[in-house]
Amino acid sequence: MPNPFQGWSNMFFDAFGEDLDFVKAMHELNPRCIWTQIETDNTDDDDCVKSIITPGYQCGGSLGYYITEVPFDESDVTELTVD
Numbered sequence: 001m002p003n004p005f006q007g008w009s010n011m012f013f014d015a016f017g018e019d020l021d022f023v024k025a026m027h028e029l030n031p032r033c034i035w036t037q038i039e040t041d042n043t044d045d046d047d048c049v050k051s052i053i054t055p056g057y058q059c060g061g062s063l064g065y066y067i068t069e070v071p072f073d074e075s076d077v078t079e080l081t082v083d
Contacts, residue, residue, distance in 0.1 A: 001026075001033075001067040012037075013065040023065045027057045032071035037063045037082065051082040 003010045005018050013019040027034050036058040039049045051063065055072045 001069060011066055013067065015059075015062045015064050019064070023057070023067065026067050030071055031057060032074065033068045035066040035068065035072075037065065039063060053080040053082060055079075 001011070003013050003019065005022070006012070006014075013023050023034060032055070034057040035053050035055055037051060037053045038058060038061050039051050041049060053066065055077045057065070
């Protein structure tokens with residue numbers, strides 16, 4: 001879902017302000033349509049952190065959010081690595 005606060009071509013929602021308020025409201029409607037981008041330790045590489053997008057709403061350590069039109073299937077959940 002495009003972010004109406006950042007321009008309709010931007011799909012990323014910030015983890016603060018009106019973006020976060022909107023994400024929380026959408027989470028109330030359908031929590032399986034929220035994906036969270038976080039940074040995590042990268043133990044597979046020399047880089048010290050990697051950025052991933054994980055299904056669901058997480059408030060701690062989040063960089064931001066994505067909202068999908070189609071809910072994720074809890075039986076087939078994956079994480080996406082951001083290059």
